[in-house]
Amino acid sequence: MTKLLEAFADGLGRGSVYALIALGFVIIYKSSRVISFAQPGFMIAGVVLVTYLVQVSWLGFFGAMLLGAVLIGLLALGIERAVIRPMIGRPIFAIAIITIGLDIVLRTVAHAYIGPLVRHVGDPWGTSQLHLGSVRMDQRHLAAVVTATVLVLLLFGFFRYTRMGLAMRAVAEDQEAALAQGVSVGAVFALSWALAGGLAAVAGSFAAAGVSVDNTFWPVALYALPVIILGGLDSLPGAVLAGLVIGVLRSLADAYVDDLSWLGENPSLIVPWLVMMLVLVVRPYGLFGTREVERV
Template identity: 50%
Template sequence: MTTFLQSVLNGFAQGSIYALLALGYVMIYKATHVISFAQPALMVCGGLFAYHATSVFELPFWPALIVAIIAGALLGMLVERLALRPMVGKPVFTLAIITIGVDIVLRIFANRYMGPDPRSVPYPGGSNRLEFWGLSISHQRLGLIVVTAVTVAALAMFFRYAKTGLAMRATALNQETALAQGIRVGTMFALAWAIAGGLAAIAGTFVAATGAGMEQNTWIIALKALPAIIIGGLDSIPGAVIGGLAVGLVESITAVYQPDVAPWLGNNFALVAPYALMFLVLLVKPYGLFGTKEVERV
């Protein structure tokens, strides 16, 4: 039982990364109906912003995280303004391809800055761990879970009570109606990208604070958030959180038990497990667990 609970705890920590990234995907999709493939690059850039703040300006972790969030949000707004805004009205497929190009360009610059060596962000307490009920979790992972919970709660309050949050919800429901009500849809697009950039920066900062640090292939982590948004539903914010946690749990539990229970599946099946879960969910719920069903009248 202790082994199972430990794997669940580790899964929640890893799933928090996927949840933050999945939220960014959903934010952009709800506002623009475009799946952004630039999230991996935004995550890497966010981690490097935090690294630069700690290594060059010698800021502690938490101020560096704030700097990374602001820089990531500004980068997201810049991407929207320069790459996506001029293409408004073009087919959604075209915009998705553009985000792939943005991802490649940003990662090229990030890799040039990073170089061949890992870049790490020091976390307060270093490798200290918290022990309770026979379980163990590092301070970094505990901080990640807490920050994710606070971020999700803040977003929920923002969309429910803030005037701008309500305007974003209106834009996501119907852009033409939002325009008719005087909402500046272009501003809502930019804000969606800013929030997605900030969320990616949080994820990237905590990834850089792990023992391995930020490497040139770290961007692959963000691709695991894609099954999360499919599982939860492309347009569901609660679904993004639940989908991210589900992917982390499945990956962690599979890594622990699969070598003994089903060794015939081969090594590193845990990397495939999130996609297997996505396939099973889509067989039952084609729009994801919380996705909005589309009804087409002919």
């Protein structure tokens, strides 16, 4: 029982990171119907930036993370303006491939700044643990859960109660109608990219807490892809829930690795993808996604 609960707690921590990255994917998808494959690039760029910023002594981990998130958000905003905006109206496929190109560039540059040695985000938790009765939980995982909860609530408030949030929901509903009502669709696109970039940087910082950052760190962000498929591409609650589900499933696969030996070593690496494929066979639009109605 302890093992199960520990795996669960561990998974919630991992899952919060996936949920934050997945939220970025979904926000961009909702505003412009594009899956941005550049999210892993923004995440690793954010992490590397934070590892440098944290060396400024008065910033601290949280200061570095916030500043890193803002800077990556601005970078994402600039990239959207320069590269994605001219592509509006072109096939979605072409835009998605451009984001792959962006990802390659961002990732290569970020990796070049990692250099030959590993880097650390300098988080205050390391691998120290918290004892809740007989269950042990990593402090960094608790911190990730708390931060993700705060950010999700902030986002919810933003979408529900602010003018810009209303504009973003309107664009998600119908771009042309929103444009006709005076909503600046361009500003919405820019803001959605900035939000996604900032979220990726924060998520990356928590994923890097307690571990070292090197050239093999970036695939963490790719687990957000099964998450968004599982939750449905256009569902924000779906992204959060599916993020936690995938995180817990990975941790369970790690905890019960002996029972999953038929999946080979490290089954947790492929469990998310297998779950995603199974779900897609049954529900092609994910658990909470909107079924598309096609008109000819």
